[in-house]
Amino acid sequence: MTELAAALLYALAWTAARLPWSLLRGLADGMARLWLVLDAREARVARRNLALIRPELGIPAREALVADILRTTARQTFETLRLWARPVARNLADIVEIHGEDVFDAALRDGRGLIIAAPHMGNWELLNQWLASKTPLAILYRPPESAIGEAFLRRVRANAGGDVEQVRAEAAGVRTLLKRLQRGGVVGILPDQQPKVGEGEFAPFFGRQALTMTLLGRLAHRSGARVLLCWCQRLPGKGAPQFALHVQHASEGVDDADPRRAVAALNAGVETVARRDFAQYQWTYKRYTLRPPGSGEENPYHDLSRRRGREEF
Numbered sequence: 569m570t571e572l573a574a575a576l577l578y579a580l581a582w583t584a585a586r587l588p589w590s591l592l593r594g595l596a597d598g599m600a601r602l603w604l605v606l607d608a609r610e611a612r613v614a615r616r617n618l619a620l621i622r623p624e625l626g627i628p629a630r631e632a633l634v635a636d637i638l639r640t641t642a643r644q645t646f647e648t649l650r651l652w653a654r655p656v657a658r659n660l661a662d663i664v665e666i667h668g669e670d671v672f673d674a675a676l677r678d679g680r681g682l683i684i685a686a687p688h689m690g691n692w693e694l695l696n697q698w699l700a701s702k703t704p705l706a707i708l709y710r711p712p713e714s715a716i717g718e719a720f721l722r723r724v725r726a727n728a729g730g731d732v733e734q735v736r737a738e739a740a741g742v743r744t745l746l747k748r749l750q751r752g753g754v755v756g757i758l759p760d761q762q763p764k765v766g767e768g769e770f771a772p773f774f775g776r777q778a779l780t781m782t783l784l785g786r787l788a789h790r791s792g793a794r795v796l797l798c799w800c801q802r803l804p805g806k807g808a809p810q811f812a813l814h815v816q817h818a819s820e821g822v823d824d825a826d827p828r829r830a831v832a833a834l835n836a837g838v839e840t841v842a843r844r845d846f847a848q849y850q851w852t853y854k855r856y857t858l859r860p861p862g863s864g865e866e867n868p869y870h871d872l873s874r875r876r877g878r879e880e881f
């Protein structure tokens with residue numbers, strides 16, 4: 569039953585992918601406006617995040633930025649449907665600029681193993697397909713709570729082309745990643761999801777302490793693998809989506825034996841990426857839920873289940 573439901577979801581995605589982009593873009597923009605009008609979860613979380621890290625913004629500027637964030641988030645949703653249901657070669661043709669491919673190729677030739685740190689910036693699903701076109705790799709993922717959702721994701725990501733192993737974020741999966749790196753392989757990790765208590769350290773992210781995964785640093789330190797930051801940034805324009813793919817070295821210290829130094833370096837690199845186009849970063853995610861022990865701080869999102877006036881944010 570789960571696989572059948574996943575197949576039906578895939579059929580819907582395939583159908584949506586055949587619609588003209590002008591129509592999909594209109595639907596996305598309409599969805600973003602609806603989020604604003606209804607004060608939906610996405611709008612409330614984005615607004616709270618801006619209040620936390622951009623307190624200098626006045627209400628009009630903050631609301632304009634929230635609208636921009638929601639628009640890019642909605643468009644990415646429809647972009648991703650197209651990516652999942654179209655031939656990989658057609659998707660890769662949407663990448664019209666590549667910056668740092670020589671850095672990536674040199675890291676592959678090095679043979680020490682390679683960790684791709686892929687922040688939630690732009691379209692990371694397209695990045696996965698580009699990586700798979702270049703090399704076999706393993707992608708670490710956190711499974712959705714829904715079994716149907718996980719089956720759907722595994723199905724669509726299996727169409728990414730190339731040799732891609734999807735590894736669950738659990739103890740056995742971590743061992744799989746370490747062995748691959750020790751053999752000189754490539755691993756992809758989304759480094760900016762909040763880990764569970766005991767699986768991370770706090771470090772500044774846009775000036776605010778954020779619990780950050782120590783896994784990436786531990787893998788890099790134990791394996792000796794190189795670490796690169798990679799992302800697919802959406803280019804401006806009114807036509808069909810086009811992207812610039814970026815590769816750069818991670819911040820120095822991301823593989824430090826001290827996990828606190830490693831996560832500080834990791835966050836510094838991700839923040840640099842996010843600042844390149846602030847609205848393309850995933851600000852609809854509750855990044856600061858867990859607070860440092862003894863800080864006296866509360867979960868800043870605890871009251872967002874109750875819709876409240878915008879002026880309070």
